[in-house]
Amino acid sequence: MLITTKAIVIHSLRYSEADLIVTCFTESSGIKTYLLRNILKSKKGKLKKAMFQSLTQLEIVANHKNKNTLESIREAKIDIPYKNLHTDIYKSSISMFLAETLKNTIQEEEENIALYRFLSQAFQKLDELEKFANFHLFFLVHLTHYLGFSPNLSSTKHPYFNLLDGDFQIAETNKYCISNQNSELLKQFLKSDYDNFASIKLNKIRRQSFLEMLLLYFQLHLQGFRKPKSLEILNQLFS
Incomplete structure (x- = not known):
């Protein structure tokens, strides 16, 4: 099921050379964990590593299969930008x-x-x-x-x-x-x-x-x- 929801990044973990496993608290579905393939190497993709720092607030378009497996994110954009939360x-x-x-x-x-x-x-x-x-x-x-x-x-x-x-x-x-x-x-x-x-x-x-x-x-x-x-x-x- 394709879902558009707000999400707060809770945790990111590098998986293999190019992937990230990201856990978010979503407004629509609570805790969800996503596999972001090739995000660490691709410079042309819609998803950027910097978006998935702890506590970043996003709006995402995600595919939720709800089968206790890793989900996927199709699109993401910053929902609420921070001034210095990640730099101070x-x-x-x-x-x-x-x-x-x-x-x-x-x-x-x-x-x-x-x-x-x-x-x-x-x-x-x-x-x-x-x-x-x-x-x-x-x-x-x-x-x-x-x-x-x-x-x-x-x-x-x-x-x-x-x-x-x-x-x-x-x-x-x-x-x-x-x-x-x-x-x-x-x-x-x-x-x-x-x-x-x-x-x-x-x-x-x-x-x-x-x-x-x-x-x-x-x-x-x-x-x-x-x-x-x-x-x-x-x-x-x-x-």
Whole structure:
């Protein structure tokens, strides 16, 4: 079936000398993986390697056979161009980390318009922002809403956050309950938006500690979730 859809590039992998295997989150069909033949050698083809950098937003014409095999892309064009997301070393490191995180979290081959719009807006904002050191933290906190395990906001007055249940509570009930700077930071990020999350002041130690807590939260709620390999690079750049 020939489909025209918007798509966000999640991952690209070189396959043989001239091909790419590209995973995209599509607006129409969720996660799809494509085999792009001869894209690394052909200079006259409609598809260019530069189009398939992490988090690039495309409009594609693709052939979806939906038979658990690699799909194909007939045409592609940039849907939303970025100014510096791929050229700024700090933004590109965040992009690499977020793309790897999404690769580990989104598996469904089905339409999810709300998630697509969240991702599309988030990456546009990252491209535009001048202060973005906390962006990946803000992003992960709010991504949980679209993945189905957002922290319960009805009891944020309580001091403990139960990572296992996703609830704020008055007392500690298991080893995954925390009551420290991280639980307070979580409340701040949950209540923040694109206009004010940068005002949350964090040093290297607090930023890394909070990120480790978030990744544990993801591990507890997503089967098979692994820490992104790009985490070390991210921590070094924002130290």
